[in-house]
Amino acid sequence: MRLSRFHVALPLVVGQALVLPAVTADHAVRVLRARVGDALLLFNGNGLDYLVRISASSKSATTVRIESVQAGTPESPLCITLVQALARGERMDTILQKSTELGVARIVPVSSERSEVRLDEDRADKRLAHWSQVIASAAEQCGRSRLPELLPPQSLAQFAAGLVAVTAAEQRYCLHPDSATGLAAIKAPHRLVIAVGPEGGFADRDLAVLDQVGFARLALGPRILRTETAGPAAIAALQARFGDLAGD
Numbered sequence: 001m002r003l004s005r006f007h008v009a010l011p012l013v014v015g016q017a018l019v020l021p022a023v024t025a026d027h028a029v030r031v032l033r034a035r036v037g038d039a040l041l042l043f044n045g046n047g048l049d050y051l052v053r054i055s056a057s058s059k060s061a062t063t064v065r066i067e068s069v070q071a072g073t074p075e076s077p078l079c080i081t082l083v084q085a086l087a088r089g090e091r092m093d094t095i096l097q098k099s100t101e102l103g104v105a106r107i108v109p110v111s112s113e114r115s116e117v118r119l120d121e122d123r124a125d126k127r128l129a130h131w132s133q134v135i136a137s138a139a140e141q142c143g144r145s146r147l148p149e150l151l152p153p154q155s156l157a158q159f160a161a162g163l164v165a166v167t168a169a170e171q172r173y174c175l176h177p178d179s180a181t182g183l184a185a186i187k188a189p190h191r192l193v194i195a196v197g198p199e200g201g202f203a204d205r206d207l208a209v210l211d212q213v214g215f216a217r218l219a220l221g222p223r224i225l226r227t228e229t230a231g232p233a234a235i236a237a238l239q240a241r242f243g244d245l246a247g248d
Contacts, residue, residue: 072145078243
C-alpha cells in the first residue's frame with residue numbers, strides 16, 4: 001500500500017523522535033485517520049524519503065520516530081526553468097502545481113507589460129509563501145523528494161538583467177504562437193529556459209528584452225493556449241522528448 005507523504009521543512013535524522021508540525025499532524029490524523037503505529041513518509045526537499053512511524057498522538061501533538069531513509073524519486077535529467085508571467089489566483093496555483101508534477105526544476109514568476117497582477121512587497125511575500133505551499137503539496141502528491149526552486153516575483157527586466165550569457169549547455173525559448181520554430185527544431189538540451197507570457201502574450205517591449213538575452217521564439221502548435229495551459233504543456237512535451245517522460 002502506498003504510504004502518505006508529507007513535506008516538512010525540518011532536519012530529519014534516522015532514530016530521531018519528531019513532533020509533526022500542527023498542519024501536517026492535523027492532515028495525517030484528522031483527515032487521513034492515521035493512528036499510533038501507522039507508517040508515513042516525510043521529506044524535506046533534500047532528495048531523500050524518510051520512513052516514520054507514529055509513536056504518540058494527542059489533541060496537542062503527534063510524535064513520530066524516524067525509522068529509515070531511502071533515496072527519493074530521481075529528478076529529470078532535463079533541467080527546465082519556467083519563467084512565468086503572473087496570472088490571477090487559481091490560474092497561478094494551477095501552473096505551479098502542474099509544473100511541479102511534470103518535473104520543472106525552477107520557477108520564476110515575473111511581471112510583464114500586459115500582466116493583470118501587480119504585487120507590492122507585502123503582497124509579494126504573502127503570495128510567495130502561498131505558492132511555496134502549493135508546490136510542496138504537489139510534490140507530496142506526485143512523489144518528488146526535491147522541490148522546484150521558486151524565485152521571488154520580479155519584473156521581466158530584472159530577471160533578464162540577472163542572466164549570464166547563454167552557453168552551449170542551455171537553450172532559451174519564449175513561447176509565441178506566430179513563431180515558425182516548433183518543438184521538432186530543438187536539439188537535445190541539458191538545460192532549457194521557457195518564458196510564458198500573460199493572457200494576451202508578451203508585448204513588443206517584453207519580447208525585445210527577451211531577445212537581448214538570447215531567447216528564441218517557439219510555437220507549441222496551431223492553437224493558442226491560455227497562460228495556465230502553455231507552461232505545463234511545454235514542460236510535458238519537452239519531458240516526453242528529452243526528459244523522464246520519454247520512456248525506454
